[in-house]
Amino acid sequence: MTELAVIGTGGLARAVCYALAVTGPPVRITVIGRDPARIAALCHIGMARAAIAGSGVTFRPAPVPLPEALPEALATAAPAGVLLAASSQSPWESLRSPSAWTSLLRRGGFGLTLPFQAEAAVRAGAALASAGPGSWFVNACFPDAVNPVLAACGVPVLCGIGNAGLLAASLQSALGLADQRELRVLAHHVHLHAPASPGDEARVWHRDRELADAGALLAAQRAVPRTELNHVTGLTAARVLGCLLTGGDLDTSLPGPLGLPGGYPVRLAAGRLSLRLPPGLDRDEAVAFNQRSAVRDGVIVEGARVTFGPAAREELSRVAPDLADGFPATDLDPAVKAFTQLRDRLRDLPAYP
Template sequence: MIDPHIAVVGSGALARSVCYSLAALSAPAPAAPIRVTVLARGGAASDIARICQIRAAVTGGGATFAAESPRDEVEALARLQPGVLVCCASAQSPYERTTAPSAWTSLIAGAGFGVTLPLQAALIARLARAVAQASPRTLVVNGCFPDVVNPLLAALKAPVTCGIGNVSTLAACLQAALGLADQDDLAVLGHHVHLSEPGRPEDEVLAWHEGRQLPDVTGLLSAARALDRRELNAIAGHAAARLLLALVAGTEFHTSLPGPLGLPGGYPVTVADGSVTLRLPPAVTRADAVAWNLRVGRDDGVEVVDGRVGYSPRATHALAPYLPELAAGWPVAALDEVIERLTELRRRLRLAPAAPVVAVGTGTT
């Protein structure tokens, strides 16, 4: 049995969306009443918990909410022992390019979002280590670039069950576009890069309904892709809340998730008895699905294979003038050192104005 206690780390848009939806949704039987602890610094955690407690009272969802601002992750997890921990915070905002453009955001635009992988992984890697040390029964769910961060965690032998967002968001949008009551007969292969329409039609999301491949995924996703990326957080958070409730309840639930079992990209899955298994169409093997996700994911500029982080030619070209020794790739064991190096580079580049981006190679971000 999984303790029906969910710890949500973060206080940004995704964390709020997850918590607000947990307050609105009813837990599936046979779960005990859901407890949610919001873990974030400052007063934001208390504000979120208070808002959610009011929402839960209005909707009758039955969840209770509390807040903490822990200084020590190991101590907090040892004491709380949550059934599920979901990380919704990272060291790099995906919206910085619009809120605070600089030479740093120009580097990201030139290299691809994947160049921020170490910063996306920094907090969740610490949390996963803390879970392994202090709360080994806790399921770890990652909301920070899980398509590539989860394979990194798996290579580090850090616990991670699955991710949220990305293909989960796309599957929810396809479900709505098709008018389906659930995703029981919907299977989606998709990657973080697919939140935008790919530059090559052959790299589009693959989706099946009742075993038949859907012919016009681009058309089905066009309205959702036209939404502001921040608005997609509300969809991602709602889908994540549904997943988290299924995990703690132990009920069976069919959806598509990023980074399940530490795999790259996103896959159709079955959630049951607190575990996640792949639910691929009969004609698709696990090896085929992994290879496809690695191929399309190269448009993000980064991949994790055989214990190493590697960059696409485009990302290597953009990163080489600043960190040539990292541009050639690095072993996952060097993560902490790479985080320090990239954080220092970001500090310097944020002081310089943004520059026009000259794309090298092919692909979109």
Template sequence: MLARNHVAAASIAHDCSFVAEEFETSTIARLQADFVVCCASAQSPYENLAQPSAWTRLIEEAGFGVTLPLQTTVVARVARALAEVSPHTLLINGCFPDAVNPLLASLGLPVWCGIGNVATIAACLQEALDLPDQRALAVLGHHAHLSSLDEVLVWRNGSPLSDVSELLRAARALPRRELNAIAGQAAARLLADLANGSDVATSLPGPLGLPGGYPVRIANGAIALNLPAGLSRTQAVEWNTEAGRRDGIEVRDGQVSYTPKAIAALEPHLPEIANGWPAYALEEVTDQFCALRKRLRLTESHKEQ
């Protein structure tokens, strides 16, 4: 919970539930918050470490993007609740925002930006370059670039950097949990600046429902792309859309589609979904993925017995 002061914190008297079939929105309606941050999803990114199974192998084979419905279902409910009872509240999504945010936008649901991913990369570059802040730094990058051999695009004072891989070498050698700690610190800094009303220059995933991550500037409660000279919004969006295919997925024009590798992994299990699905089918597709996950987990436990 982030609140401006102890009075604001004390006013939050009840929990909100967005995972039950029927969830209440009275707390959100009462608070009328400036920002809401959602970091809850129906699929942990660490399941492959804690409990590997046929399900986690499917994710590894197809790409993390196949978990998109499970990453979206909770934050979509939050977005609907905000649209209904607190439409001025800005939603910040911490769950695979590079793909989830454009899916939310396709559904007409409000989402302001994300945290993590390109923000994590930008924080690592800030440290590597020994910069006091990110005002001179612009990073174009996707969730897939956290471990990808392909590289993010980086500018310093408007000039492109060519030694990005070397600058990120130490960060990419860290376990994913440690990278997530860096992501958390970067998110906390962003939220503190927002709570203080400070202007911010940084790089964030999914701003305004766009795919991937971009350099942005935040001032007076408004967020805008802060692209370097010579790079258009259309070029940046297309570059990020293509980068996202490394996660096995693409969200474009209200349609979710899969790469050939992801299709091959999904077809034996969900052939009708492997061919792609429209954004409006999110709930139905989520149900099918939940059933598949349960089945594959059970298959693994039976093998162990």
């Protein structure tokens, strides 16, 4: 039976697994994580949903208490592909444990979490490249910025999920489309929120005509609590993973395809991914748009260098001026250590406006 490995047991990992349980092709999903109880719960619910749906999907728990054990777990699973949906920085921390750290992220941008998102992705991607060099790797952790870091580090990554894919799903619904074959979305993670200026809005094409009302079409999604949107992202991810597992065809939009920054319209066919840009828009122009958008998200990855946007640099200059100039994408460990020290310090301080 075809094997898929899912690393993580958080809300997004659960949403993807539960969607695959009822919509996916017959596949065995190995769930990898640190907490055996959480893994067991995910596998039980996934198996029960699969049984009700008659999908033929099965789940296997694979506790990995230490990061050093990940290569062995992946070698044992021998998956066709891996989805990473785990990082050391929760996107929901501001809701559950507000502090000066979450205030820094709110003011400077989510991009300040890049070191925490990238460390797990680099580790998982490198482990897979060693244990299963023919397998594909899909990263769900801030792929708009992390996938370019992976590319700079020489870690193969096919694409991400969420973000541009979520926006495309909402636009498909708003436009009443049966599928996304005639829909193309160029958008960054930052476009999950409405921009201050209409000129900075996501770019959307329907039947090769660019739409002027993307913001209005996305208003309903942006009004929904972010935690609820995992129910959509999970299903969009399940469709992408199902297509990769079966070698089918799918036209959609995804973040971080082929290590690029931001999100793009893409085509999946026979396990291969290619850009599906609208007529008149070349790759360089599409990348430049996403890099301009990345500035508002707080972090830009260009070549082998990570730099921070103006707001992020200003915030860092107040609390950790030695970090404000960024860091080499290929020298991640010192950045993770420095940002961990900053986060630990700020978590002990109260949130501020």
